[in-house]
Amino acid sequence: MKKIFNLKSLLSVICVVSILALTLxxxxxxxxxxxxxxxxxxxxxxxxxxxxxxxxxxxEVVCDExxxxxxxxxxxxxxxAKYDLICTSDYxxxxxxxxxRLAEINIGNLENFSNISEKQLEAVRAFDPDLxxxxxxFWGTVGILYNTETVKREDLKSWKCLFDGSYxxxxxxxxxxxxxFFVALSVLGYDANTTNEKELREASELLKKQKADVQAxxxxxxxxxxxxxxxxxxxxxxxxxxxxxxxxxxxxDFAVPEGGTCVWLDCFAIPKDAVHQDYAELxxxxxxxxxxxxxxFDYIYYSTPNQAVIDALDSEILSESAIFxxxxxxxxxxxxxxxxxxxxxxxxxxxxxxxx
Amino acid sequence: MLTNKKSLWxxxxxxxxxxxxxxxxxxxxxxxAFTNLQGGxxxxxxxxxxxxxxxxxxFGLTLLLAAAATLIALILAYPLAICLAKLGLKKQKVFIxxxxxxxxxxxxxxMVAINVILEDNGIINYLLSALGFEKIHIANTFGAxxxxxxxxxxxxxxxxxxxxxxxxxxxxxxxSKDLGAGAIRTFFKITFPLSFPxxxxxxxxxxxxxxxxxxxxxxxxxxxxxxVGNIVEMSFTKGHYYQGSGLALILMAFVVISSLVSGxxxxxxxxxxxx
Numbered sequence: 261m262k263k264i265f266n267l268k269s270l271l272s273v274i275c276v277v278s279i280l281a282l283t284l285x286x287x288x289x290x291x292x293x294x295x296x297x298x299x300x301x302x303x304x305x306x307x308x309x310x311x312x313x314x315x316x317x318x319x320e321v322v323c324d325e326x327x328x329x330x331x332x333x334x335x336x337x338x339x340x341a342k343y344d345l346i347c348t349s350d351y352x353x354x355x356x357x358x359x360x361r362l363a364e365i366n367i368g369n370l371e372n373f374s375n376i377s378e379k380q381l382e383a384v385r386a387f388d389p390d391l392x393x394x395x396x397x398f399w400g401t402v403g404i405l406y407n408t409e410t411v412k413r414e415d416l417k418s419w420k421c422l423f424d425g426s427y428x429x430x431x432x433x434x435x436x437x438x439x440x441f442f443v444a445l446s447v448l449g450y451d452a453n454t455t456n457e458k459e460l461r462e463a464s465e466l467l468k469k470q471k472a473d474v475q476a477x478x479x480x481x482x483x484x485x486x487x488x489x490x491x492x493x494x495x496x497x498x499x500x501x502x503x504x505x506x507x508x509x510x511x512x513d514f515a516v517p518e519g520g521t522c523v524w525l526d527c528f529a530i531p532k533d534a535v536h537q538d539y540a541e542l543x544x545x546x547x548x549x550x551x552x553x554x555x556x557f558d559y560i561y562y563s564t565p566n567q568a569v570i571d572a573l574d575s576e577i578l579s580e581s582a583i584f585x586x587x588x589x590x591x592x593x594x595x596x597x598x599x600x601x602x603x604x605x606x607x608x609x610x611x612x613x614x615x616x
Numbered sequence: 617m618l619t620n621k622k623s624l625w626x627x628x629x630x631x632x633x634x635x636x637x638x639x640x641x642x643x644x645x646x647x648x649a650f651t652n653l654q655g656g657x658x659x660x661x662x663x664x665x666x667x668x669x670x671x672x673x674x675f676g677l678t679l680l681l682a683a684a685a686t687l688i689a690l691i692l693a694y695p696l697a698i699c700l701a702k703l704g705l706k707k708q709k710v711f712i713x714x715x716x717x718x719x720x721x722x723x724x725x726x727m728v729a730i731n732v733i734l735e736d737n738g739i740i741n742y743l744l745s746a747l748g749f750e751k752i753h754i755a756n757t758f759g760a761x762x763x764x765x766x767x768x769x770x771x772x773x774x775x776x777x778x779x780x781x782x783x784x785x786x787x788x789x790x791x792s793k794d795l796g797a798g799a800i801r802t803f804f805k806i807t808f809p810l811s812f813p814x815x816x817x818x819x820x821x822x823x824x825x826x827x828x829x830x831x832x833x834x835x836x837x838x839x840x841x842x843x844v845g846n847i848v849e850m851s852f853t854k855g856h857y858y859q860g861s862g863l864a865l866i867l868m869a870f871v872v873i874s875s876l877v878s879g880x881x882x883x884x885x886x887x888x889x890x891x
Contacts, residue, residue, distance in 0.1 A: 328853075330853075330854050330855075331853040331854065333855065334852075334853060334854050334855030335853075335855075337855065338855065429753060435839045471840065474838075474840065475755070475756055475838060476755075476756045476838025476839055476840065477838060477839030477840060478838070478839065489735070489737060490737055491735045491736045491737050491738075491755070492736075608854055608856065612670050612842070612847065612850065613669075613670050615839060615840070615842050616670040616673055616674055616842035616847070
């Protein structure tokens with residue numbers, strides 16, 4: 261009897277050990293394949309682009325996704341995962357550059373970099389003055405996606421319509437602190453990049469008061485779907501979502517309040533501790549290539565900085581002001597800047613108070 | 617035979633698992649909760665967790681919501697458990713299967729579906745307006761989260777109660793009736809006391825996960841309602857590990873207290889039948 265049971269326990273131990281060994285093997289075995297680790301906003305690159313890149317260069321792109329830029333920063337800085345390439349927004353890039361966390365990109369290695377429009381590069385200089393650390397991906401503005409049957413266009417001349425109670429329970433606000441505060445600061449007539457505590461507290465009071473009228477705080481696609489499905493009349497949203505919304509629901513339109521809005525620029529950057537800066541540069545060059553940039557543009561319809569793609573577009577899409585804001589709109593746009601650790605802390609405290 | 621000592625080391629793989637994925641993270645949370653940004657010892661995070669007005673509000677809301685969800689689940693589950701226990705064994709199995717079925721569906725899908733049902737132009741409002749009633753606004757409110765919680769945790773209330781009720785010896789009920797007790801008296805003197813362990817177990821199994829929940833609130837509250845779990849999540853995703861850990865520790869204390877109040881062996885009651 262005793263022996264048989266010993267055999268059994270021996271067998272089970274062998275099983276467990278071999279399972280563990282197999283798992284370890286399968287984990288380490290993967291490293292044989294060449295990989296590029298990317299950290300990006302959700303759904304920001306056409307998945308077919310990854311396949312094409314793997315076909316052409318034999319490097320697999322592994323992409324982690326995030327929703328809000330502050331979340332990206334927290335995870336990136338914690339070092340819990342190492343990335344070869346990241347994509348994020350202007351003020352976070354400014355912070356990362358300031359903290360010397362980014363590697364200089366050898367722009368000379370990017371043959372297709374010349375496809376990026378001069379105008380766009382000028383805008384990027386606001387946070388990367390020597391154009392050493394970043395390669396633009398998409399850019400855009402913040403505006404209001406609305407249902408033309410229930411919302412009057414002339415109301416949308418000012419952001420005030422979101423705060424005066426005229427669209428009670430029908431408003432979707434961005435679930436991202438800087439974007440939400442920008443709207444309130446703009447109504448109060450303050451600078452979007454203010455670090456004045458009194459002004460910020462005032463803005464947070466305004467947002468808190470507005471909350472009763474807000475249906476939900478959502479980002480990107482979730483906000484778009486709310487208006488598309490006509491469960492909300494208007495949403496403060498990135499312009500790129502608007503074009504897709506039009507395609508899904510003919511009653512919708514997009515407006516940028518005349519008082520101006522903020523313009524955002526999302527760029528790629530290579531972390532200083534990237535294992536494969538060479539792969540990252542290869543992929544960046546690939547992304548700047550006209551056909552690849554066109555694939556990405558067709559995938560999400562955000563404003564592309566790629567002049568070659570723009571030149572090849574037909575005039576119907578080019579005249580779509582939701583995707584390509586006209587110059588008079590852009591003149592009144594503000595780029596969000598990094599405000600320093602102190603203000604950043606105040607922001608999260610105030611945002612928490614608004615939401616709770 | 618396998619002696620206790622020898623069988624103990626068969627649990628080795630699980631002990632490794634526990635050390636890596638339960639003990640280590642717990643210690644990390646303890647470390648962060650009592651550490652300040654400079655790396656020194658502090659009570660600041662703990663004190664901050666219970667004095668911050670947003671947190672106090674969140675604790676109130678969380679306890680209220682968890683209690684309401686537990687109560688509603690109990691009110692729904694208890695009579696149902698009694699009904700089920702009276703059915704034939706085959707029918708019991710079918711019905712229990714039906715009540716467990718939603719648990720097989722992905723949690724995210726459940727929540728998305730509930731949202732679609734509750735939305736202003738959702739299924740409920742469609743039916744209401746088709747029948748000529750006023751539309752109700754329930755999406756992204758406290759009520760929506762409550763419905764989501766009751767839906768999600770209902771099987772955890774039903775199964776332990778059903779378990780104890782179905783094991784009540786019919787002879788006891790008959791004896792009570794023979795001795796002249798009416799249906800109501802029999803219920804309060806026999807059925808209810810005997811099912812009590814199941815009720816306690818059900819309450820624990822709904823209340824404890826409900827107070828630490830954040831996903832239901834996030835998905836059905838439209839980002840407008842912050843429970844303690846949401847604030848903890850927000851602290852961690854924004855990189856405020858110290859404050860987040862302080863708050864998580866307080867929340868853990870609530871969980872431990874509510875588990876202790878309802879007795880240590882409560883889990884075993886429902887755990888047996890749960891898939």
